[in-house]
Amino acid sequence: MSTQVRVRQARVEDAAEMARVNVRSWRETYRGLMADHVLDDPALPAARERFWTAMLSDERYRANRVALAERDGDVIGIAMAGPAQNSESQWGTQLYVLYVVAAEHGTGTGAVLLDAVIGPHDSAALWVADPNPRAQAFYRKHGFVADGTVNMEDGVRVIRMVRIPSGRASDSSSPS
Template sequence: MTGAQVRAARSEDAEAMAHVHVDSWRETYRGVMPDRVLDDPGMLEMRRRFWATVLADPRFEGTTAVAEENGRIVGIALAGPSPNAEEDGAAQLYVLYLLHGHHGSGLGRGLLDAVLDDERPATLWVADPNPRAQAFYRKAGFTADGEEKVEDGVRELRMIRPAGGASRVSGAPGRG
């Protein structure tokens, strides 16, 4: 893709990140997530506040990224310590969304690599069914560990990746 890049998110990106978050949810989760959630008229403002708060929080510095194409934000990612980080030292991928027209472009992998350190174990939750996302994460070295939860009526599977897991996957560069 011409003019495509992944970079660290900045505070002035909050508005565009909120739009990508909402638009990608509506593209990806229609039929999986309840329509009342996807069509909530307050969702965009809620996501705008969320991103403004995250981007102002020094705890997320270096773990928030955007994918841009020709100056337009088309993807977002956010990682941070897992809820069990004190025990397992793992990072957790909390957000990785790319507008539908950019799936398969390599920007998703760029976002993942920008927010997760390959030398640290990582975890994430992925909607089920969402075979495309699950295949993407498997290719990046994640495997389902059998844990499940349901949030907002959506079944989610936990996937984990050991430290160095991405660099052991054929063709996947490490961050070292």
């Protein structure tokens, strides 16, 4: 039987493994949504490693919370949240990254990573690929709802989901 999932704060020396999980998750999840030439680009792992190195070492990103999940010494999931991009939003935090390798879907790893970077009652927003029914159901289970905002990122349709705990919204309407 495999060991428990261990979640911890990510460190700069984790960047290569985080990039590996990032690329693997994109390939497992976004094949058919994201262009094959992007997913299969041999430079993608190195680009994601540079991204994670910057996120974990550059002072500009110090306010971000970055966590990883390990099982049996292998990194199986990654998450990153930080200040909302729009300072006028009703949510204080934005979830920028939450990826778990497909073999670990349904194990609770995503939930512990989410809680590691965003408090369970914090107001927050995120963008999720559409269609991606599994991820959207996961976020709904954790209190997020689609607010009707749609965007295109790298050729992928994404929807915004928000979580605004009771009493935090600026008016009595709920996001729908």
